[in-house]
Amino acid sequence: PGSGKTRTLTHRIAYLLASGKARPWEILAITFTNKAAKEMRERVLGLVGEDVGRGMAIGTFHSMFARVLRVDGDRIGYSSDFTIYDSDDSQRVIRDLMNRFGIDTQQTRPRAVQHLISGAKNRMVDPGEFQRVAASPAQERAAELYQPYLDELRRANAMDFDDLLLKPLQLFDNNPDVLEKYQNRWKYIHIDEYQDTNKAQYLLACTLARKLGNLC
Numbered sequence: 001p002g003s004g005k006t007r008t009l010t011h012r013i014a015y016l017l018a019s020g021k022a023r024p025w026e027i028l029a030i031t032f033t034n035k036a037a038k039e040m041r042e043r044v045l046g047l048v049g050e051d052v053g054r055g056m057a058i059g060t061f062h063s064m065f066a067r068v069l070r071v072d073g074d075r076i077g078y079s080s081d082f083t084i085y086d087s088d089d090s091q092r093v094i095r096d097l098m099n100r101f102g103i104d105t106q107q108t109r110p111r112a113v114q115h116l117i118s119g120a121k122n123r124m125v126d127p128g129e130f131q132r133v134a135a136s137p138a139q140e141r142a143a144e145l146y147q148p149y150l151d152e153l154r155r156a157n158a159m160d161f162d163d164l165l166l167k168p169l170q171l172f173d174n175n176p177d178v179l180e181k182y183q184n185r186w187k188y189i190h191i192d193e194y195q196d197t198n199k200a201q202y203l204l205a206c207t208l209a210r211k212l213g214n215l216c
Contacts, residue, residue, distance in 0.1 A: 005192060005193065006036075006039075006040065006043075006192055009029065009040070009190045009192055009216065010040055010043040010044050010047065011047070012190065012216055013027055013029060013044050013056070013188075013190060014044055014047035014048050016188055017044075017048045017052050017053055018047075018048050018052065022187065022188050023055070024052070024053055024054055024055035024056045025055040025056070025057070025185065026185065026186065026187040026188055027056045027057065027058075027186070027188050027190070028057045028058075028064070028186035028188065028189045028190065028208070029044075029056065029057070029058040029059075029190040029191075029192070030058075030059065030060065030061055030064060030189075030190065030191045030192065030205075031058070031059070031060060031192045031193070032060060032061075032192070032193050032196060033060065034059070034060060034063070036192065037058050037059045037060055037063075040058055040192065041053075041056065041058045044056065044058075057186065061164075061165060061201050061204065062161055062164045062165070065164050065165060065167075065168040065204065066084065066164050068168050068171070068182065069082070069159070069164065069167055069168060069171070070082075072171060072175070072178050073167065073171065075171055075174070075175045075178060076167060076170055076171050076174060076175075077154075078157060078159070078167070079157055081157075082157045082158060082159055083156065083157065083158040083159075084158070084159055084160070084161070084164070085153065085158050085159065085160045085161075086160075086161070087114065087161075089158075089160075090114045090118075090149075090160050091110045091111055091114050092110075093149060093152050093153070094110040094113050094114050094117075094145060094149060095110040096152075097145050097148050097149060097152065098110060098113070098141075098145065101144065101145070101148075103141055103144075103145075108137070108138055108141045112138055112142075113138070113141060113142045113145055116138065116139060116142035117142050117145070117146050117149060118160075118161075118162055120142075120146065121162040121163075121166060121200075122162060122165075122198045122199065122200060123198075123199055124166070124199050124200060124203075127143065127146040127147040127150070130142070130143045130146055131143040131144075131146075162200075165198075165200035165201060165204060166200055168204060169200065169203055169204060169207065172207055179207065179208075180211070182208060183208060183210070183211040183212065184211075186208060187212055187214055188214045188216070189205065189208055189209050189214060189215045189216065190216045191205055191215070191216070
């Protein structure tokens with residue numbers, strides 16, 4: 001902390017804009033909190049001015065790729081008005097599934113199941129693999145509910161926060177033309193606190209940067 005990571009990124013973005021090497025809409029800057037994204041935008045605009053910086057894409061992984069899915073999610077079967085489930089929504093779905101499957105919600109808490117499923121999704125472990133590696137009763141219950149949970153979200157035209165990272169990867173893998181559109185749009189990619197990326201975030205960054213290689 002305090003070593004100058006964010007300062008480096010903001011000054012790099014400001015240089016690209018002020019020198020004319022990049023147009024604002026070619027800049028993608030990703031942070032890990034909405035507060036940090038707001039601060040980064042303000043710092044860049046403070047350096048180059050509102051007119052020069054208007055149109056930059058600065059936000060969190062989840063917010064930026066939610067926007068992608070609103071525009072192009074129909075290519076993987078989601079309408080643009082899909083619902084984003086928060087943790088409480090996910091636990092409600094899991095609680096309903098546990099009641100349907102006759103799993104005691106006192107012995108295995110829905111919150112614990114949701115946490116285990118979320119962890120598996122962040123590691124990009126699919127339901128089949130999760131079932132194979134489940135090593136405790138709680139993991140076994142979570143593995144049993146993993147695929148039904150995904151099915152319930154799909155039926156509801158809904159995504160949880162983890163899906164906001166996983167579904168864009170599916171979108172890009174299945175639709176090279178969509179990937180190329182964003183690779184051509186976001187030519188200069190900046191990620192603050194890069195050491196904190198999980199597997200899905202890392203793969204999204206690499207996928208977007210694959211064409212031009214401009215990843216800072």
